[in-house]
Amino acid sequence: VPRRRPDRERLDVWQQFLTAHARITDELADDLVQAGHVSLVFYDVLIQLQQAGGKLRMSDLSELALIARSSLSRVVDRMENERLVVRKRSDDDRRSIYACITPTGRAALRAAAPLHLYGVQRLFAQHLTDTDVVALQRVLAKLVS
Amino acid sequence: VPRRRPDRERLDVWQQFLTAHARITDELADDLVQAGHVSLVFYDVLIQLQQAGGKLRMSDLSELALIARSSLSRVVDRMENERLVVRKRSDDDRRSIYACITPTGRAALRAAAPLHLYGVQRLFAQHLTDTDVVALQRVLAKLVS
């Protein structure tokens, strides 16, 4: 193991990053459950499908929704039971399967979105000045590259 | 629901924040498992105990390690089985229980720390300029308050 390690300041920032993530996502998840909407996991799947134009291959959806492959199979099972999505085998490559959002799925997303977006605004976005936004774009771009 | 919502830029930043968190923590967790060290969850518990001087009440540990109360009970069960921690009832308030790090726990932490810290350096800290650090301190302080 290379013995290079973060300095104290950067390690503290990392801890704050973890804390911020946990606090915000816990509250976002709670908000949806309390209001009787889809769970945050389902919401994330639906929003990715919506943003992609309605359908995505399971493996692409897995990456975009930040859910491990085998977990996603189970998530999509449950979502299919609730008629939020349907699976369709691809005609191009018959190994691939598309998860497709249904009208029911779109309705559930529309119902949940205002509350969720208000949460993102309240817990995250409203705290960011324009300077903060520029800084975060710069930093996060480096972290995800 | 107040219908105030984040603008497109801030919503994209939020998505990047989620992506960065998932990518980094997944890899940090993998690193530890691959090398045969304690899991990232155990590591987080051990580091909090260490930083607190060796022991913490279950409910305080729960907040610091970002683990829900009832989950923590199970985590500490498993850690006790591996002799990484021991529970001790408080003498002040006999409702409280302290989780205490053991010599075995300290050894496991020492063994895992170089690899973990190298991961934090590689995936997070090394990407941050001094300007970035200042910006993140400012932003994250607002988010966790």
Next chain:
DNA sequence: TAAGATTGAAAGATCAATCTTA
């Protein structure tokens, strides 16, 4: 009654093995 913590039952996530098509 309430705070601190744990537990049984149930839900969710994960690994390794498997299935199907390329």
Next chain:
DNA sequence: TAAGATTGATCTTTCAATCTTA
């Protein structure tokens, strides 16, 4: 053989109810 995806078995997390002490 490998890519895409799912599944059985297992592990972990979570909720609601419970236990203990204040």
